[in-house]
Amino acid sequence: MTENNFWLKKIEISVSEAEKRTGRNAMNMQETYTAYLIETRSVEHSDGQSVLTDSLWRRYSEFELLRNYLLAFYPHVVVPPLPEKRAEFVWHKLSADNMDPDFVERRRIGLENFLLRLASHPILCRDKIFYLFLTQEGNWKETVNETGFQLKADSRLKALNATFRVKNPDKRFTELKHYSDELQSVISHLLRVRARVADRLYGVYKVHGNYGRVFSCMCRESCTVYRMLFLTRYASSIDDILEDEEHYADQLKEYLFYAEALRAVCRKHELMQYDLEMAAQDLASKKQQCEELATGTVRTFSLKGMTTKLFGQETPEQREARIKVLEEQISEGEQQLKSKNLEGREFVKNAWADIERFKEQKNHDLKEALISYAVMQISMCKKGIQVWTNAKECFSKM
Amino acid sequence: MDMNSFSPLMPTSPLSMINQIRFEDEPDLKDLLITVDEPESHVTTIETFITYRIVTKTSRGEFDASEFEVRRRYQDFLWLKGKLEEAHPTLIIPPLPEKFIVKGMVERFNDDFIETRRKALHKFLNRIADHPTLTFNEDFKVFLTAQAWELSSHKKQGPGLLSRMGQTARAVASSLRGVKNRPEEFMDMNNFIETFSQKINLIDKISQRIYKEERDYFEEMKEYGPIHILWSASEEDLVDSLKGIASCIDKCCKATEKRMFGLSETLLPVVHEYVLYSEMLMGVMKRRDQIQAELDSKVEALTYKKADTDLLTEEIGKLEDKVECANNAMKADWERWKQNMQNDIKSAFTDMAEENISYYEQCLATWESFLTSQTDLHLEETSEEKS
Numbered sequence: 074m075t076e077n078n079f080w081l082k083k084i085e086i087s088v089s090e091a092e093k094r095t096g097r098n099a100m101n102m103q104e105t106y107t108a109y110l111i112e113t114r115s116v117e118h119s120d121g122q123s124v125l126t127d128s129l130w131r132r133y134s135e136f137e138l139l140r141n142y143l144l145a146f147y148p149h150v151v152v153p154p155l156p157e158k159r160a161e162f163v164w165h166k167l168s169a170d171n172m173d174p175d176f177v178e179r180r181r182i183g184l185e186n187f188l189l190r191l192a193s194h195p196i197l198c199r200d201k202i203f204y205l206f207l208t209q210e211g212n213w214k215e216t217v218n219e220t221g222f223q224l225k226a227d228s229r230l231k232a233l234n235a236t237f238r239v240k241n242p243d244k245r246f247t248e249l250k251h252y253s254d255e256l257q258s259v260i261s262h263l264l265r266v267r268a269r270v271a272d273r274l275y276g277v278y279k280v281h282g283n284y285g286r287v288f289s290c291m292c293r294e295s296c297t298v299y300r301m302l303f304l305t306r307y308a309s310s311i312d313d314i315l316e317d318e319e320h321y322a323d324q325l326k327e328y329l330f331y332a333e334a335l336r337a338v339c340r341k342h343e344l345m346q347y348d349l350e351m352a353a354q355d356l357a358s359k360k361q362q363c364e365e366l367a368t369g370t371v372r373t374f375s376l377k378g379m380t381t382k383l384f385g386q387e388t389p390e391q392r393e394a395r396i397k398v399l400e401e402q403i404s405e406g407e408q409q410l411k412s413k414n415l416e417g418r419e420f421v422k423n424a425w426a427d428i429e430r431f432k433e434q435k436n437h438d439l440k441e442a443l444i445s446y447a448v449m450q451i452s453m454c455k456k457g458i459q460v461w462t463n464a465k466e467c468f469s470k471m
Numbered sequence: 472m473d474m475n476s477f478s479p480l481m482p483t484s485p486l487s488m489i490n491q492i493r494f495e496d497e498p499d500l501k502d503l504l505i506t507v508d509e510p511e512s513h514v515t516t517i518e519t520f521i522t523y524r525i526v527t528k529t530s531r532g533e534f535d536a537s538e539f540e541v542r543r544r545y546q547d548f549l550w551l552k553g554k555l556e557e558a559h560p561t562l563i564i565p566p567l568p569e570k571f572i573v574k575g576m577v578e579r580f581n582d583d584f585i586e587t588r589r590k591a592l593h594k595f596l597n598r599i600a601d602h603p604t605l606t607f608n609e610d611f612k613v614f615l616t617a618q619a620w621e622l623s624s625h626k627k628q629g630p631g632l633l634s635r636m637g638q639t640a641r642a643v644a645s646s647l648r649g650v651k652n653r654p655e656e657f658m659d660m661n662n663f664i665e666t667f668s669q670k671i672n673l674i675d676k677i678s679q680r681i682y683k684e685e686r687d688y689f690e691e692m693k694e695y696g697p698i699h700i701l702w703s704a705s706e707e708d709l710v711d712s713l714k715g716i717a718s719c720i721d722k723c724c725k726a727t728e729k730r731m732f733g734l735s736e737t738l739l740p741v742v743h744e745y746v747l748y749s750e751m752l753m754g755v756m757k758r759r760d761q762i763q764a765e766l767d768s769k770v771e772a773l774t775y776k777k778a779d780t781d782l783l784t785e786e787i788g789k790l791e792d793k794v795e796c797a798n799n800a801m802k803a804d805w806e807r808w809k810q811n812m813q814n815d816i817k818s819a820f821t822d823m824a825e826e827n828i829s830y831y832e833q834c835l836a837t838w839e840s841f842l843t844s845q846t847d848l849h850l851e852e853t854s855e856e857k858s
Contacts, residue, residue, distance in 0.1 A: 252705055255705045256705065259698065259701055259702045259705070260702075262698050262701075263695075263698045263699070263702070266691065266694050266695050266698060267695065269691045270688070270691045270692060270695055272691075273684065273687045273688035273691050274688055276684040276687065276688070277681065277684040277685055277688050280677060280680045280681050280684055281681065283673075283677045283680075284674070284677055287670055287673050287674055287677065432708075436706075436708040436709060439706075439709055439712075440709060440712050440845075443709075443712045443713070443715075443716055443845075444712075444842065444845050444846075446716065447716070447719070447838050447841050447842045447845070448842065450719070450723075450834065450838045451835060451838045451839060451842065454831045454832075454834045454835035454838065455831075455835065457827065457830075457831035458828055458831045458832060458835065461824045461827040461828045461831065462824075462828055464824045464827075465821055465824035465825060465828065468817060468820040468821045468824055469817065469821050471813070471816070471817045471820070
């Protein structure tokens, strides 16, 4: 198949541009949205040159569709998250407007990151719908819907029910759920405080800028006004510093959203396990019924038992018929239980393999992010030393 | 008006000339050392007030002893300032801290307010001690040495309330006239005072804002570090990195606190004192103008032959001397004040720059050592994987 060849070559994916568009939505009302240009290049092994093979425009809702499809068809995979739909954890200067160019730029980077994660995932990268997402502009939405993924997806209600009622989930998944809750809580907290700290830091820098204007007139005639520009430059340097930090915040946000992806896998396991337990329970009760009918003892209360007591016993032929039906159901049930068990074990095995892969990726990425944060702080301190050393010189010549 | 018997242009001893140059840098050259400390609350049925302990050490002959300890309250400081202004209307008397701060005060006597006031009162007395003329003022000596009852009885002497009120009325009436005939050098001085006042008020506001912002930043930072420790509890592979970051943030937090503290110790009090000085200067200029106005009105009276010309001529002679003395006193003190002001402001801001440099250097060192530890670990890990 063509897509296998596609993946054998080395490819580069980039979301290179963002554009504001207007169009009509489902209710035929005019709306404004942003479209993103996705370019795919294949790299020839021999000379390392890249050739543009595909380029098309997609909007955020199409990315969402792709992800929902992947969630439905690959429940054992920790599916990479999308960048946030709306700006959260904003500090006051940062815009919460979806159309704001800075937000759009950060989202463009986030969407590119999402596609790169998919392309580097051993299982997801082979998916045909993903391939079409990158290559087929028109009709892609219809193609996705034709897969019937919405039916495959488990209802939230069912999943919730299973979470509460399951008796024997795999302990590792229970721990994983607990871990993902903690991860989400701590990263949210961290992002909230970081936003407040950024706000305050912004205030400190900006107020210093006010000094610049006042001082330029307080110096003796011999001084030049440019000297006091240092303080004005100090004040404006905070904008770049905080922009870099926003990138760091985005890296953390990705893992914040990954927590939900982890929980999705746990939910699937709970659902399957619950299903298994229910099937086993059902089988056990049928077996018992069968036994009771065969031996004539009624160990459990049943309506049938009561009615027979009230209205008389059934005939031996009727009883035989019922036993036969039950025996058939039991044999079917045993088959089903066997296959469900197998499915369950396969799921656990595959899911856990992907979770291990995810853990390694997470440790690597977060460590890099923390190091990059330190690098940012170092650069900020160096700039600060420079500015204040110059300022000190100016002051001493006042 | 009374004039001190010493002319400000002739310092009475070589020692007081040296005092003119140095402020608090070389205490061994000073012959009058004053400290203000130990604020204490006194509660009576009528009121609550704070007294401050004033300790004076001196080697001057005119003092009866070499060490004195007295307690004074803010009202006493006000009295002293009033006496100095009376005695030297055209000298630049050091400013007192405000009576009370209206904005943002819950109670009159919270600890920060008392401490700020104590520091300002300490400055006030030391500035007087360093002033070539004011340091020998008799009321100043009484203030530093007299016991409470002695001070009360001393206060009762001198011009009463009514005469002071009369002075104020005359002052308002004649001030405008004085402004019209102001010599050019004083016009220049006045312009400088007005510009300076604008600038220093602006700087004061900005500095207070900076302190507030730094304090808010510090408060948020305090919460930032511990979150990383919390996180490290659920991440076995990232424990070192997260704990490292937490420790860096905490160290930077402490450095911020130190920087804040430096600001409140050096820059803010100095700038605020000069805000008060700028108000003081305008008052001095007014008084100079009044003295001039008195002369001008008498000269006018002579021109229109309104009263006895011989008496008027005699009075005019006296007033001309008075005006000349007042102007010379002010000019000399002005030069001295300007010099001090430039030095004080320069050194306050240089110190602030120094504090900021030291702050960033501390933070830099913390983050760099964290980075080294991480990259060393990384190299270890990759070499382990390879082998």
